[in-house]
Amino acid sequence: MNTVVLLTLTGLGLAALYFLVASGLSLVFGLADVLNFAHGLFLGVGAYATWWASGNLPGAGPDGFGFVLAVVFGVLAGSLVAVLVELVLIRPLYSRTIEQVLVTVGLSLAGVALLQATWGADPRPFPRPDWSRGVTSVLGAQVPNAGLLLIVAAAVVLGALLAFLRWTRYGLIIRAGVENREMVTALGIDVRKAFTLVFAIGGAAAALAGALGGVYFGTVSPGQGGSLLIFAFIVVVIGGMGSVVGSAYAAVAVGLLQQFVNYYGTSGLGDLCVVGLLAVVLLLRPQGLAGKVAHA
Amino acid sequence: MVEPVLSVADLSVRIAGLHILQGVSFEVAPTGVTVLLGRNGVGKTTTLRAIVGLTPRGGEVRGSVRMGARSLLARPTHRLVRDGLGYVPEDRCVFAALTVAENLRLAERRGVTPAYDKVFALFPELERRGRQRAGSLSGGQQQMLAIGRVLLNDNRLLLVDEPTKGLAPKVVTEVAEVLERVAESVPVLLVEQNLAVVRRLATDAVVLSAGKVAWTGDAQELLLETALTKSLLGVGSAEVHS
Amino acid sequence: MTEVKSAEAPAPPAAVPDELTPGRARWHGLRPYLPLVALVVAAILPYSTLHLPGIFEGPLNSPGTLQLLAICLVFGGLAAGYDLLFGRTGMLSFGHALYFAAGVYGTDILVTKAGLPLWQAGVLTVIGGTTLAALLGAVALRTVGIAFAMVTLAFAQVGAILVARDFGGLTGGEEGLPLDVSGLPSALVGVTNTVNLYWLALAYLAIVVLVVHRVSGSPTGRVLAGLRDDERRIGVLGLDPYRFKLVAFTLAGGLASAGGVVYVLIVGGASPHITSSELTLSLLVMVVLGGPGTRWGPVLGGVLYMYLDHRLTAFGSSEAVNSLPAFLSHPLSQPLFVLGTVFILAVYFFPGGLASLRSRLAPLLTAIRRSR
Numbered sequence A: 001m002n003t004v005v006l007l008t009l010t011g012l013g014l015a016a017l018y019f020l021v022a023s024g025l026s027l028v029f030g031l032a033d034v035l036n037f038a039h040g041l042f043l044g045v046g047a048y049a050t051w052w053a054s055g056n057l058p059g060a061g062p063d064g065f066g067f068v069l070a071v072v073f074g075v076l077a078g079s080l081v082a083v084l085v086e087l088v089l090i091r092p093l094y095s096r097t098i099e100q101v102l103v104t105v106g107l108s109l110a111g112v113a114l115l116q117a118t119w120g121a122d123p124r125p126f127p128r129p130d131w132s133r134g135v136t137s138v139l140g141a142q143v144p145n146a147g148l149l150l151i152v153a154a155a156v157v158l159g160a161l162l163a164f165l166r167w168t169r170y171g172l173i174i175r176a177g178v179e180n181r182e183m184v185t186a187l188g189i190d191v192r193k194a195f196t197l198v199f200a201i202g203g204a205a206a207a208l209a210g211a212l213g214g215v216y217f218g219t220v221s222p223g224q225g226g227s228l229l230i231f232a233f234i235v236v237v238i239g240g241m242g243s244v245v246g247s248a249y250a251a252v253a254v255g256l257l258q259q260f261v262n263y264y265g266t267s268g269l270g271d272l273c274v275v276g277l278l279a280v281v282l283l284l285r286p287q288g289l290a291g292k293v294a295h296a
Numbered sequence B: 001m002v003e004p005v006l007s008v009a010d011l012s013v014r015i016a017g018l019h020i021l022q023g024v025s026f027e028v029a030p031t032g033v034t035v036l037l038g039r040n041g042v043g044k045t046t047t048l049r050a051i052v053g054l055t056p057r058g059g060e061v062r063g064s065v066r067m068g069a070r071s072l073l074a075r076p077t078h079r080l081v082r083d084g085l086g087y088v089p090e091d092r093c094v095f096a097a098l099t100v101a102e103n104l105r106l107a108e109r110r111g112v113t114p115a116y117d118k119v120f121a122l123f124p125e126l127e128r129r130g131r132q133r134a135g136s137l138s139g140g141q142q143q144m145l146a147i148g149r150v151l152l153n154d155n156r157l158l159l160v161d162e163p164t165k166g167l168a169p170k171v172v173t174e175v176a177e178v179l180e181r182v183a184e185s186v187p188v189l190l191v192e193q194n195l196a197v198v199r200r201l202a203t204d205a206v207v208l209s210a211g212k213v214a215w216t217g218d219a220q221e222l223l224l225e226t227a228l229t230k231s232l233l234g235v236g237s238a239e240v241h242s
Numbered sequence C: 001m002t003e004v005k006s007a008e009a010p011a012p013p014a015a016v017p018d019e020l021t022p023g024r025a026r027w028h029g030l031r032p033y034l035p036l037v038a039l040v041v042a043a044i045l046p047y048s049t050l051h052l053p054g055i056f057e058g059p060l061n062s063p064g065t066l067q068l069l070a071i072c073l074v075f076g077g078l079a080a081g082y083d084l085l086f087g088r089t090g091m092l093s094f095g096h097a098l099y100f101a102a103g104v105y106g107t108d109i110l111v112t113k114a115g116l117p118l119w120q121a122g123v124l125t126v127i128g129g130t131t132l133a134a135l136l137g138a139v140a141l142r143t144v145g146i147a148f149a150m151v152t153l154a155f156a157q158v159g160a161i162l163v164a165r166d167f168g169g170l171t172g173g174e175e176g177l178p179l180d181v182s183g184l185p186s187a188l189v190g191v192t193n194t195v196n197l198y199w200l201a202l203a204y205l206a207i208v209v210l211v212v213h214r215v216s217g218s219p220t221g222r223v224l225a226g227l228r229d230d231e232r233r234i235g236v237l238g239l240d241p242y243r244f245k246l247v248a249f250t251l252a253g254g255l256a257s258a259g260g261v262v263y264v265l266i267v268g269g270a271s272p273h274i275t276s277s278e279l280t281l282s283l284l285v286m287v288v289l290g291g292p293g294t295r296w297g298p299v300l301g302g303v304l305y306m307y308l309d310h311r312l313t314a315f316g317s318s319e320a321v322n323s324l325p326a327f328l329s330h331p332l333s334q335p336l337f338v339l340g341t342v343f344i345l346a347v348y349f350f351p352g353g354l355a356s357l358r359s360r361l362a363p364l365l366t367a368i369r370r371s372r
C-alpha cells in the first residue's frame, strides 16, 4: 500500500513536469501550428536563470523568499526568451510550417550548445531550499517534498491556464484560434498577438518546469530539456494538440504508467510502455490525433 | 454612374499550379445586392477569399481590388475587416466548441459598441441560446450566428458566401428575409446558387465562367433570359421559374 | 518547402547562346560523366600523399584522414537516403537515426555477441532494419504532417531507451559495444587497412545515390514528388498515398541500416549517441543545408556537416579562437552552436541549400562573362 501511494505520488510528480512542458507545447502547436523543438531550450533557460539568480541576483538566494524570487526570475527569463524567439525567428516565417520547425530545430541545437559553452556540459548542483530536501508522510508513504511541490505547481498552473482560457478576451481568442485561425482574423482580430502571448505562456511554464525540475533532480545540465521534450511530445499527441485539459490527462496517464511499470517491471520498460500507449492511441483514432481537439 | 463600393480589376488567382481566376473584373454597387453566379467549382469562393486576403498559402494573387480609394490586396485580413469589410464564409465556420455568446463576443472590438440590439432583433434565437455550444446548433441557426457576429460591427460591404447551402426550404426563406433586411442598410456581394433567393434579393449580377467574367448586368434581366441563364449556369428553365 | 529547386535542371545560360561559346558546349557534353569522374577521383584519392595543412591533420592517405573521409562519405549517403523522405516525398521524419542505429547495433551484436561471420551479420541486419522500417512506418504513416514527425520521434526514442538501458546485456549501455574484430575479414581490420573501409564507404555512398536517383526517376518517384507538392491531387488520381509513402519509408530505412553496417566497421564499435534524436536532427540539417530534393545537395550537405562537426572541434580549441574574448570563443568552440546557427541562417536566406547556390550565382557569372 505504501509503495502504491509513493509510486502514485512520484508518478504524479513526473506527470506534473510533463504537463508543464506539454501544455505550452500543445497551445503553441494548436494555435500557431508550430512544432516547437526549442521548447526544451526554454526549460534550460529557466533552470539556468534560476540557478544563476540564486547565487547572483540581489535579494535572491537558495532558500525561503530568496528562492521564490530566483524562480520568478527564471520564469521571466524563459518567457522573455520565448517571446524573442517568436518575434524574431518564428513570425517572419508566418504560416510556413516546415521552415518554422526547421528553425526551432536549429535553435534547439545551437541553444543547448550555447548553454553548454557558457556553463559547461557537466551537471551543476542546483539550489534546493531546505524544505524541499525533506519528505512528507502521506498515508504512510514517505514522499519527497520536491515532488509534492511539482504537483502543486502544476495544479496551480492548470487552474490558472483554464481560468485564463475561459474568462479572458485573449483566452477566448486562443480557443477560437485553435479551432479555426483563419476565421479569427476574418473577424478583425490580429491573431499574431495571440501567438506571441502563447509563446510567452509556454515559455514561462517550461521555465517553471526547469526550475522545479532542478529542485527535484538536484542538478541542472544543458541537455535536460531534450529528453523531457520527447515525452512531452508524446503527451501532446496523446492528449490532442491544442487541448490543455487533454495534456493534463495524458501527462497523468504517461507519468503513472512510466512510474509503475518501471518499478514493477524492469527499469526502462515503463518508457517503452509509454511509446506503446502512443502507438495504440494512434491505431485506434488516428484522425482524432492529427485533427485538433478544440476545447480548453 | 454612382461610385462603386468595391471594384475588382483583372483579378487573377493561382492555387497549387491551377489558374483558377484568369483576370476577373467587376464592380459592386453601393446599394443593394450584387450576386456572384457561376457553376460549381468555377471560383466564386476563391474570388471572395482573394478579396478578404484569405487565399491559401502558396497561392498567387494578381490584379487590383479597391474599396473606394483604398487598395485591398497585400493588406492583412484583420485590417480589411476592421475597415468595414464583413465576411460570412461558405459553410458558416462558427467556432463549434465555443458558446453562441462567445462566438458573438469574439467579434466585439475595442472602442466600438457592439450592436447587440440590432443582431438580437434580427435573430432572437441567438439571444435565447447564448449558452449553447455553437457546434450543437442546427445548420440554419449556425448560419444566423455567422451572419449575426458580422453585423455586430458596422460594415461598408458584406461578402456572403452561399448562405442557404444545405438548408431546408423553410430556413432558406428565413435567411433570405434576413439578408433582404440587412441589404437595406449595407451593400452585399452575395454568392448564391438558389435562383429563387437570387430572384428575391439580387439587383445586379456577375456571372463567372472558365476563370473569367462571362456576363454582368441587371440580375432580374438575367433571370428573365432563360436561355442565357441556362447556358451560363447550366440550370433548367423549370428551376429558374420555380 | 514548395520552392525546392532541382539541381538537375540548371538555370538556362541567359543571353549567352551556346554556339557562341564552344567551351561551354564541350562542357555540357561532359556533364553526364562528371559523377563518374568524381567517383574515380574519390577512389584514387587514398594513393595521394598530398598534405593539406589546416584542412586535414595528416596527409590524405594517412589512416586518420581516411577514417574522417569515410565517416563523411557514410553520412553523405545517409543524408541522400533521408532526402528520399524529406526532400523528395515531403515526409518530415524525426526518427531516421533509429534505422541507422539498428544497422550499427545489429551488426555489432550479431558479430560480437552471436559470433556470426560479417557477411551474414550484415545481410541479416539490413533485412532486419528494412523490416523494422516497414513495420514502424505502417503505424506512423497513419498520421500525417507534424503528428507523423512526433510519432517517428517517439519510436526512435524507444531505440534510444533500449540501447541505453542495456536489456539483456546486449548493447553495453552507456559504454557502448566495441566490435569484436577477431572474426572479421583481415582486410577490414587494423589501421593499415583503413583505406579498404574508405572504399567501402565510397561504394555505399555510390549505391545510395544510384538507388535514390533511380527511384526518383521512376514512375514511383514521380508519384512521390506529387505527394510532396500536393497530396490531395495524388489521391484524386486514384493512387493510395499511404502505400507509396510506406515504400519510400521502408527503402530509406533499409538504406540507413546498410549505412550502419558500414559505419560500425569504420569506427569499430557502437556507442549510444547514434541513437539520439540529435542525430536525426543533424540529418535534417545536412539535407536542408545541401539542398533538399536535389541529386547532390544532400550528399554535399552530409559530407560537409560531418567534416565541420569533426574539424570545428579542433578549430574551437585552436589559438585563433582561444585568443578571442570569452563570450565569442566559448560558443565558437561548440560545433553544434556554429552548425545550428548556420542552419537557421540557411533556412532564412538559402532555402534551396548549397545546391541552389549555382543558379543563384548564375546571373552574376553571366554578367561577369559578358563584361569581358
Ligand SMILES: Nc1ncnc2c1ncn2[C@@H]1O[C@H](COP(=O)(O)OP(=O)(O)OP(=O)(O)O)[C@@H](O)[C@H]1O
Residues within 6 Å of the ligand: B015, B016, B018, B020, B038, B039, B040, B041, B042, B043, B044, B045, B046, B047, B056, B090
Ligand atoms: N486550396 C486549393 N487547392 C487546390 N485547388 C483549389 C483550392 N481551393 C480551390 N481550388 C479549386 O479551385 C476551383 C474553384 O474553387 P471555388 O471553391 O472557388 O469554387 P466555387 O465556385 O466556390 O464552387 P462551389 O459552388 O462548389 O462553392 C475548384 O476547382 C477547386 O477545386
Ligand SMILES: [Mg+2]
Residues within 6 Å of the ligand: B044, B045, B046, B090, B162
Ligand atoms: Mg464556393
